[in-house]
Each structure stands twice: as structure tokens, then as C-alpha cells.
Amino acid sequence: MDEFRKSLAYIVVAFFAACIGLLVAVVDVAVVEGSKPPRVGFVPDREWEEEQNRETTHFCITFFSMTYAAGALIYRWRGDSEAAQTLHRWSSWHMLILHILGSGVLVFGGWLAWKRFAVIRPSLLVVVILVAMSAWDAVRNRKSQNPRET
Numbered sequence: 001m002d003e004f005r006k007s008l009a010y011i012v013v014a015f016f017a018a019c020i021g022l023l024v025a026v027v028d029v030a031v032v033e034g035s036k037p038p039r040v041g042f043v044p045d046r047e048w049e050e051e052q053n054r055e056t057t058h059f060c061i062t063f064f065s066m067t068y069a070a071g072a073l074i075y076r077w078r079g080d081s082e083a084a085q086t087l088h089r090w091s092s093w094h095m096l097i098l099h100i101l102g103s104g105v106l107v108f109g110g111w112l113a114w115k116r117f118a119v120i121r122p123s124l125l126v127v128v129i130l131v132a133m134s135a136w137d138a139v140r141n142r143k144s145q146n147p148r149e150t
Contacts, residue, residue: 010083013074021067025059028123035119054109061102062123065130068095072133088137099134103127 032055068091075084110121 009078009080013071013078013083017067017071017074020070021063021065024066024122024126025063028062028121028126029055029059031122032113032119054112057105058109058121058123061098061105062126065095065098065102065126068098069129069133096134096137099130103130106130 068087072084072087075081075087106121106123106127110124110127113119113121
């Protein structure tokens with residue numbers, strides 16, 4: 001029964017983390033969509049498609065990075081350091097790539113949204129979270145590789 005509860009807890013944490021990631025990603029898209037001028041006939045199709053692709057990319061980066069962050073945070077709040085460490089161990093290399101590349105994409109897209117629509121994307125807050133998480137992981141990895149001798 002204990003193994004069942006543990007598995008159920010993992011599923012519940014993953015569900016709530018995904019809900020948080022989805023909520024943040026939807027808010028980001030809604031803010032930009034709500035502030036964009038309506039499409040009129042003189043907007044080239046290529047430019048419109050590029051903007052739609054950029055929004056889809058922002059949605060995916062925001063969703064995955066916030067889901068990971070929320071899952072790690074929920075595990076830590078629950079005091080389940082074993083699950084948090086397992087999550088970190090399973091995802092450390094590809095999350096680092098997502099944090100680095102994702103931050104660059106989100107900053108570039110945020111700059112374009114500001115330039116074109118005079119709107120500040122909420123995903124720029126995600127960049128701050130990604131940078132903070134990357135710094136935290138780097139410090140934690142360095143400490144675990146070079147433990148201090150007492």
C-alpha cells in the first residue's frame with residue numbers, strides 16, 4: 001500500500017505542476033493576444049505566421065519550464081527531497097538546455113512584443129525564474145561535486 005501512495009503522490013504532483021505550467025502559459029498568450037491589434041488585410045501572411053509560430057514556441061517553453069519548476073517546488077514544499085533529487089537527476093542536462101535556449105527565445109520574443117505591440121510579456125518573468133533556477137542548480141551541483149571537508 002505504501003508503494004501505491006507514493007505512486008499516487010507522484011501523479012498528483014505531476015498533475016498540479018502541469019496545471020500551473022498550463023495556467024502560466026495560457027496567461028502569457030492571453031496577454032499578448034489581448035493587446036495585439038486585429039489582423040487587417042495589409043499584414044503579410046508570412047509576418048502573421050511568424051508571430052503565430054513565436055507564440056506557439058513561447059507557450060511550449062513557458063509550459064515545460066514552469067511545469068518542471070512547479071514540480072520541483074511542490075516536492076520541496078512537501079519535504080520529499082528524494083523525489084526532488086530524482087527529478088533533478090533525470091532532467092538536469094535537458095533542463096539546462098531549455099533554461100539557456102528558452103531564456104534567449106523568451107527575451108527575444110519579449111523584445112519583439114514590446115517593439116510591435118508595446119506589451120510586456122509575462123513570460124519575461126519566466127526568464128527570471130529560469131535564470132534563478134539555473135544559478136541554483138549550478139551552485140548545488142558544484143557543492144555536491146566538491147564537498148567541504150570539516
